[in-house]
Amino acid sequence: MDGLKEYLTRKDFVSSSEVRWCPGCGDYAVLNSVQTVLPQLGIPKEKFVFVSGIGCSSRFPYYMDTFGFHSIHGRAPTIATGIKVANPELSVWVITGDGDGLSIGGNHLVHALRRNLDMNIILLNNRIYGLTKGQYSPTSVKGQITKTSPYGVIDEPINPLRIALASEATFIARALDTDPKHMSEVLKAGAEHHGTSFVEILQSCVIFNKKAWSEISDRSTRENRLLYLEQGKPLIFGEKRNKGIVLRGTDPVVVTIGEQGITKKDLVKHDMYREDPVYASMLVMMDSPDFPLPVGVFHAVKKPVYEDELDAQIKEVTALKGRRNLQALLRGSEYWTVSNNGASIKRSTGIRTLDNDESNIMDEQIHALLKSTDPLTASLKTTVGKIFYDYDYKRSKMLSPRDSIASAIAHFKAAHIECILVGDSKRLYGILSERDIIQNVVLTSIDRDRQPISAIMRPVYEIMDESNSIGDVINILSISGHRHVPLRLKDGGFGLVTIRQILRFIHDTVEQVEKKEMEE
Amino acid sequence: MAEELQTLMEKDSVVVRFAGDSGDGMQTVGELFADASALLGDAIVTFPDFPSEIRAPAGSLPGVSGFQVHFGAANVMTPGDKADALVVMNPAALKVNLRELEPKGLLIINTGSFTPANLKKALYETNPLDDPALDEEFRVIKVDINALTNEALKEMPLKPALRARCKNFFALGITYWVYSRPLDLTLEWIETKWRDRLPLMADANSLALKTGYIVGENKDIDIPQYTVHKRMLEDGVYRKITGNEATALGLIAAAENSWRDLVLGSYPITPATPILETLSKHRNFNVKTVQAEDEIAAIGVAIGASFAGALAVTTTSGPGLCLKSEALGLAVITELPLVVINVQRAGPSTGLPTKTEQADLLQTLYGRNGESPVAVLAADSPGDCFDCAIEASRLALKFRTPVVMLTDTYLANGSEPWKIPSVTDIPDISVEPIRQGEEYVPYKRDPKTLARRLAVPGRPGFEHRIGGLEKTESGQVSYDAENHEKMCRLRADKVKGIANDIPLPALLGAPTGRLLVIGWGSTYGSIRMAVERMQSAGEAVSFIHLRHLNPLPHGLGELMKQFDTVVVPELNLGHLSLVLRAEFLVDVKSINKVQGRMFQISELVDAFREYL
Incomplete structure (x- = not known):
């Protein structure tokens, strides 16, 4: 905790830049939540780096008084990867949107998730291109009228959490801009996860897509349309807390507690730590009108972390090959000496042990040694x-x-x-x-x-x-x-x-x- | 025989070309021939010439793989124009390579492969061996290498197919006899490669090599022998190195001498991939390689690593540079040190992916949106890639700018003996890190270099934001018109100012006169040999070869004005000549070639003479 002040507060993370999102935009709530969560993590302020691409949400780093990099459209995960690889001690956060992260940057999102660096990706999903003033995005629903789909969207929308799950993501969660307390809990859990955390935040665009999530943001219907996931608790929802999910065969079914002999005990218990993706996949697929929309942490599993593996390779190869003998490296294994004005030529051998990189045999030996369990070795x-x-x-x-x-x-x-x-x-x-x-x-x-x-x-x-x-x-x-x-x-x-x-x-x-x- | 001996002794060097099917192991024997020659103290330059298909149909014309070695005196700087000797393993190899052989050149033919089926695959209607013109034009040696190899190995319990695989060593044995090369290094190589895994193959290949050598001595077949041997390399410790290897080593040395970790973001692309492959082996030098999901991700990783304080590099070829151009602009506006290595290949689009060209210069200089200057430099020989990589890193770190280093297929795959530098002679290129407590203004500049100060994440008190939007000096986003112009001019002036930090390359020849030749990149060897040939004939031609292409060195414009004619030979349709014309208002002439091949010395001499 060197360099950590006695305590950090939200204010320590507020930059002097004037925030320029539209009044009423959900981005404010996300910014506020992040600024609330960071001081709780026990990480010195100078270790945080926020990276973004292009879009409304990508202005985020400017409003954080941390190190920040506002990059180019869709590429934030690549830049974040470089930062984390170069300095694994940093706490790296990627802020992206449905266009930035799923359209132009879809490829990078997939690969960042599968590499599983210890970083955090927050995707703000408002189902519209806001900064370019209202074109449809990859999450826009079919039939949605936008400036580039005056007769309705004909593209099939994609589900960010399904993409994440298919990309071997180790932490998958969803939150709402209209429930900041819950969002903060989810973000904190993501930050504490060792590996890449992926959090989708549902929000509307107050100018171009006001009704993006109206069925769940509307207070009158919200309770019946949302399912809050809690570890170890049954999948219960509804205004009266009397609806739930049971499994019939492999299919989830909505039931009412007290009807047809259903009790709380019959309901599926939430387990985000399940290693296999089948259960998380079921949750990810649940959506209206047949199901409530789940929010909270879907999936949180342990898998090797990229920079840890890289560091381990560096240490292991260094332990066995020797370290940083630049002269030996330049010389290689096959060299010869010309002397006496070119009259004498001496070939050198027998130095294959130190830095002979061409030799597969050597590499095999190294691998054999790496696996050695002899305590002294x-x-x-x-x-x-x-x-x-x-x-x-x-x-x-x-x-x-x-x-x-x-x-x-x-x-x-x-x-x-x-x-x-x-x-x-x-x-x-x-x-x-x-x-x-x-x-x-x-x-x-x-x-x-x-x-x-x-x-x-x-x-x-x-x-x-x-x-x-x-x-x-x-x-x-x-x-x-x-x-x-x-x-x-x-x-x-x-x-x-x-x-x-x-x-x-x-x-x-x-x-x-x-x-x-x-x-x- | 004495006659040939004399004619060859008059030459300083000899060019040998091996050609066969891509499964025949021609690259292997070519490399081994070069190694054996290098250890005799000869200067060598090699050039592998292989198809882009990994295994085209056996015996077909697209499947022909060649390897050319030029060896002899120290002024051997190219793989040579035409071959003095050509070894062909099948009819397709003969068809593809015959035009690369000098008139009266030595032509060793494996007659065993000239079967009707193979002739058909090579699209020969009649057997070319029956054509008397062949014997008139060349010194033809017909050897049934297939049969002789099989005969030599008949006692060995090997399947015929495996015996046939040894014929490349048999052919190598013959050429070793012709040019008096020692066998020991190759025998040792065979031992190392096969003894543990396939001891029978070790025995078989050794025997094939030795038998081939003895067949040369055998007077039944009249094969001439030459003793071309000239020790010309200056004293020192040498190794054989390709341009890609030298680039990788140069980057490691640059990281060591800048006290930074090396982070490489790269995506496999011919012919740049071996740099990524080589660097990924050197984890013990804290080299962090990330094989990214695409070219854009590769440069993104490098830019992120640069922000976090690493020596950041991305390697690619022309098509990859196209994809990286937007991100390169990001590195320009954020003013981060970044080394981009473009191993050029023949384009546009996929073009000729395994052939050489210099046609990415204009893309590198100007191929981005907005006012987006980057420093550009080019390596001129395989070994020079080492120094060039260090220089690219030095400029990137000192001036906080992206630097593009240009090499090409020819440099990447070609090899030469490289005098191994002493690590104490490699310059320290580290830059002073920011001091704790220093007042930090992100875009405040050093008045001399115009470079901004960098503060890496993790340093308390230096929290700041950078990005692709225009900024004020204090790092605030700004849409102000005057500020944008000011910043554009500052970034341009910073890159221009690099000229104060680089020398004008040495001039070969008189500082004034009829003809000045200006070259850049891999054509160095060809141009230099052509110019030296003309100078020794008393012709008034001078030569300067540029390392830095943006900015150009001070004094170049003045030098150009001292000559009646300035000519630029380049493997494109006139890139540098366009730049020099625009920059200095001189009527620069252009000599161009886009055949995926290097200039021949004789064609340059002819072209230069047009201007005398």
């Missing part, structure tokens, strides 16, 4: 960050490469360390160990007052960061022949991972494994 995937502070860690002061050797020796004495880092604020140039001092200073007649550290330091083979694995460190120690590997700390400082730390970690792991085996 598995422990090598532990991140350096996790163990660094546990084992007598060393932060290192940075000396400039231009400092004298004498000053380095003084630092060794004062700090009781065996290795120091050489660099400036921008770059690390090298490391200097006691061994270097012995070999290059003690055993030679070098002028330690005049000669700079750069004369005797050894170049940095590799810089690790806290997310690197122990396997990486061992890899680097073995190929570099060094006994220390520089580590970039999360706070921006530098530390050194020593061979001694690694040995102690392995020792402890082996001890634990043995202990466990004895217990078993």
